[in-house]
């Protein structure tokens with residue numbers, strides 16, 4: 523196998539942590555994704571654009587794309603409850619916000635099947651001191667990012683999952699992302715990014731708490 527081929531088989535899309543990404547890959551192999559069917563479809567696309575899918579450089583591309591798609595869309599076969607049910611009790615339950623910022627994610631625009639990538643920022647107000655580890659919030663973002671997705675829905679999915687599975691009294695999620703479908707085609711705006719927010723519970727209803735949460739999430743509170 524050539525160096526180039528080995529490079530392409532590497533997991534180029536990394537999650538919030540290296541070891542976690544490897545776990546994802548291991549799980550992906552057991553997921554009910556029909557790799558052969560994806561590969562057949564990719565061959566069809568290559569032929570349809572006027573390429574020869576059998577030429578040397580492209581012959582291994584369909585199965586390689588299939589494996590990449592299985593990884594990029596592996597969130598379809600994962601669920602947030604698995605991560606968010608591992609709660610522990612905060613020693614001093616109170617009115618303190620928990621804030622996790624700058625969670626990297628990669629997702630797939632469901633309108634163009636082109637990637638969008640960015641950062642998620644999450645704040646929640648625990649109920650009865652019930653909190654989860656930092657990495658569980660990042661995993662939850664990945665569960666919803668690794669699907670055919672819209673940024674608006676990704677933002678809402680994360681807020682709803684933390685509300686439902688953690689029982690948080692309030693949740694605020696801010697997502698900023700760049701969309702390749704916007705940068706490479708259509709309007710071709712290279713520098714535009716999109717910001718979406720989802721507010722739930724107390725952080726939607728209480729103006730002062732909402733302002734505090736959004737200030738912390740935007741990075742202007744320090």
Ligand SMILES: [Zn+2]
Pocket residue numbers: 631632633634635636701703704
């Ligand atoms: Zn798009």
